[in-house]
Amino acid sequence: MRIIAGTWRGRPLANVGKGDPGAHLRPTTDRVRESLFNMLAGGRFGDPFEDAHVLDLFAGTGALGLEAMSRGAASAVFVDDGRKAVSLIKANIKTLECAACRVITRDATRLPKSDGASATLMFLDPPYGKDLGQKALKAAVDGGWLADGALVVWEENAPQAAPDGFIRLDTRRYGDTHVTVLRFGDTGES
Template sequence: MAKQNNKARTGALRIIGGIWRGRKLAFPEVEGLRPTSDRTRETVFNWLQPYIGGSRCLDLFAGSGALGFEAASRGAAEVVLIENNRQAFMQLKQNAEVLQTPNCHIENKSAEHAIGALNKTFDIVFIDPPYQADLWTKTASDLLSHNLLSDGAMIYLEYPAKQDRPDLPSAWYLLKEKKAGDVKYCLFEFHAGEDD
């Protein structure tokens, strides 16, 4: 009889820039968790380079933490990582301890509940939900209704390439858009006071 392995399966990702460049971080292999590829992260953080230093970032569907930890590594003053999956959350906490980062705050709750509880504005927001959940439009609307975006905030959005871009608020102006394999990703700028 074959021995069963009860240990959870894990993958690894690499921080590609900043103070933790080259550091490898584990992430659990849970359904719907897709770490943003190195190539995509490099492009996105090249786009964000003028804005990242000293910024306040929100990673709403943190998963592996690839985007949030990359932002912290590159000089973000504060990064809030939100993850609903308990196993992924525990790994995020462990990775934050390994990195010894006091500026990363990790919460185990849904993006919807986190948005309702947060009481500060953010300069950069990452929105990369599990694709099957189809949460892009609702999340964008919730961010606006709870006033969580600073004027000029940068919003990163990732979604399946085979899908049309989600409906987003008119106050979000598309700055950049690219495709990598089966993924499309965009960078938007929020203009406060614009009509929706």
């Protein structure tokens, strides 16, 4: 695994091999991550990275949030409750010397109240097929983690419907991964 583009382009990330199913680690492949970030950077969603405050739920290795940081995000909060995942995230943050990154060791469906800048970009990559994405999204809203107009990038094994308070902007399929892009709040977009 590596950073695809931006200031840290080509920098390696901690290797987890094929992942750790016991710890629900299923890293987004470089190919899928590159396609996903190219789609996000294509202009349809403005510039979602520049000065963004990123919230990465079920962060795993932290690759999604760190890729956003490499592309111009101002800060990132990584949330995961797995010991292996948290150690990988911390190792990757240390490798990249990312001072504007914070790790919260916690179940992403039970977020505390936000005590920082509201996220303008959120990555949501729960274990597939366990209905955890909806719960984590609700926890993020209830905890004040999302700014009005925040872009949510949700990876699952099937396309996801937009819950109340969100507008579905796009759905893409990359192999067995379905990415649903949502906008939070009453933005007037459809």
